Structures are given as C-alpha cells and as structure tokens.
Amino acid sequence: MTTPDQAPARRDRPRIDLGPLRASGAGGLPIDRMDDDEAGVFALVDQVRRIRALTTGAVLDTDLEPLTERLRDIADELEAASAGPERRQAVTWSTGDYIDNCPILGRANVLAPPVEFDRLPDGTLRGETTLGLEYQGPPACVHGGVVALLFDVVLGRANFHTGQTGMTVYLDVDYRSPTPILEPIVVTGRQVRVDGRKVWAQGAIHAGDRLCATAEGLFVMPGDLLVENRRRLSGG
C-alpha cells in the first residue's frame, strides 16, 4: 500500500463526443462479414458455442462423463488432423483471415460472440449483440474486461475502415452504468483524429438509450514491428 501522497488521483477523463456514438444510428452497411466457409470450421464452431453457452453456471441434469468422453474423442481427432500453432498463426495473417479469427468478430474463434458491425455514413461503426453468462462480471452485468475488449475491437476496426489503423498505445475505459448481459447492447466506435502515424478513436456502449460505458484509445501504426513479424512468419 502506498502512502496517500504517492497514491493515484483521479485524472482527467477523455472528453467523449457522444453525438455520433448514439445507439440509434441508422443507414449503416455491413462490414467485416464472413461468408460460410467450405472447410466448415464456422459450422463446427457454431456447435462449440452452443456447448460453451451451457457450461458457465452449469445446471445440467445429465451424466456429464459420457459426454466428456465423446468430446475427448473429437478433440483427439482434431488434434491428430491439425497443423501446429506456428503454421496456423501464419495462416491467420497470410490471406486476410484475421477477422475470421478475432476474439470478438471471428466466426472461427470460440471466444467470439461473434459481434457484427455496420458502418454508418459518417464512418461510425455500430454493432448490436446480446452476451451470455460466459461474459458476466458483476451480477447480471457484462464483465468490465469484456467491455474493454469490445471497445478495443470496435475502435480498431473503425480505424481500419478509414484506411489508417495501428496497435493500441492506450485504452481508457469509463464505466458509467452497468452493461447488462442477456439483453441487447449497442457498441459504437469511430476515429476522431489522425496525426501522422497516430490515430485516436472513441466508442460507447448503450443498453437501449442508457449509456453504459465510453472509451478512448490511441493507436500507432507499428511500422517496423509488423514488417518484422511478417518476415518471421514467412520464414524470411
């Protein structure tokens, strides 16, 4: 424990321009959509999501042991058929498949709800989703960290669709009222400023008309880092 004079004080918070981040934005066009895949990974993950939704706060009136053994067999078969993580990581970056694998948007990612965003005429992204028990923090509320994750994704994609994106340098989230689980919420985000390789973006989450949370992030084009990673992934 620090003494009081070393302690953090509440600093200035971001001034969020809520006008364009309203919940009721209309006229958007779908972005980042994934077609059904021939390989069938999306269809497989859809079934895993149904299982995922029932294990958190599980109240299951059945013997789980035989079901566990059947899942073990499926996992064994998939492991035997799978490439290793290095090869798979290269795949996620080699063919524009990033979105498929995103932890919030990705139809191939078991972690993802997945959320779908539309892009409004002013560049604001807007997505509706309803999150289940597996995203719970406080009772009946979306976990504060999941709120932050939603923001990092919507701000990043809002930047991407302007043509100038980057890695997160900071992300400041303000929790203004509880974000509910098991009810529709609206996630919005937009880029608000560009200065060389730096871009700023802001976002909001609403439940109906109620403002639940806001966020501001600073993102910087990583330059060397991405070049370095891509060379490494390609074995260069």
Add this chain to the structure above:
Amino acid sequence: MTTPDQAPARRDRPRIDLGPLRASGAGGLPIDRMDDDEAGVFALVDQVRRIRALTTGAVLDTDLEPLTERLRDIADELEAASAGPERRQAVTWSTGDYIDNCPILGRANVLAPPVEFDRLPDGTLRGETTLGLEYQGPPACVHGGVVALLFDVVLGRANFHTGQTGMTVYLDVDYRSPTPILEPIVVTGRQVRVDGRKVWAQGAIHAGDRLCATAEGLFVMPGDLLVENRRRLSGG
C-alpha cells in the same frame, strides 16, 4: 472527424509503481483455486478447450462435417438437460461459484485460459499463463482487449483479497511493448489506495523481464446496485 481544436490530446498517464509488480515475485500462496468438481463440468470444459485451441487459424486435414454433427448431438443433449439462463445466473452468485465462471479464471468457462494467481506476502497477485492463437490481436501478440481483460480481472481479485472490492469505474491501460502469444507471460496486480468506497489498483504484464503493459483502475463498492441485483435474482 473532429477539427484539431476539438481533438483529444494525450492526457497524463497513470504513474505506476512497478517495484511490487515485477515479474519475478516469489513466496506467493495459491488463491482462487477450484477443486475438481463432482459434476464434471470442469472436465467437460477441459475437452472443449482442446477443441477451442484448434479452430482459430484452423488447418485441419480431415472432413469436419461428421465432427460437426457429433458436436451438434452433444449440444442438443446438453440443451435438453440444462436449466435456463436466469436460473443459471442465480447459481453463479448463490454459492460463491463466481470464480468458477469468470471469463479469465473460471474452470467452468470456455472463454477462460484459465489463469491461476498466487498472492505474494505484500498482497500483490501474480499469475503466469501462455495464451494461444484464440487470444491473438496483432501478429504474434495478445489482443489489446484481452490484455485489458486480464488487467480488469487481476485488479479486481487483488482488491477482493484485501477485503474491499467493487465495480470498475475506470480502467486505463498502457501498451508499452508487444505482449506475446505462445510464450509465458506474467500478470501482476495490487491494490494501491483506499478512500471510503473507492479503491485503486495497478497492474503489469511482463514477458520475461520485458514490460509489456501496465494498467490502473478505480473501483467503487456498488452498494445499492448489488443489493438490487441480488434481490432480483432471489425473486424478492
């Protein structure tokens, strides 16, 4: 896009006391551990996690359709045996089962890695984990939003174990260098100040000795909100 004079400026960042948040802390005792469960949900989720780990960036040399059908059968059986989400939500809060279901710590939650924390003699929490492709943001890096989620959890639990916790009011995360996937990382967090119902906590993530990210959060005991939610859940 706002004009420059309306634009956000880079505000002061939290002053993080990194001394107690070093990666190499020793002498900790395990906290928040979950015993193997009789009902077998943890064992079932372990198998779902094996499947989860292979669908992101999937390179699977097998016909997925029959595997998808077998997963569908399991999901059908679990759905038929499951209580509804309201009943299950009440369960997550009725018997101290919160940790089992946390999206980072919870052995019953398919989203969770899960991470395990030790508590050091000075109250700092310290956990090591290695995150797979499903947690990826930029190439070879943990997603910035997942970094924020790790922080919200470690700060919240650090508060809990001092005896004074609360809901997140703000969470400010600074990304200082890439947080790697597929390599061990160390997550630390501790409470740094209490002022009535307000508590502040700070955290860090390291990869080896390299500092990847820091965070500060303000948390407030919600009082009425929790009372309200508990009454609603109990049907009162």
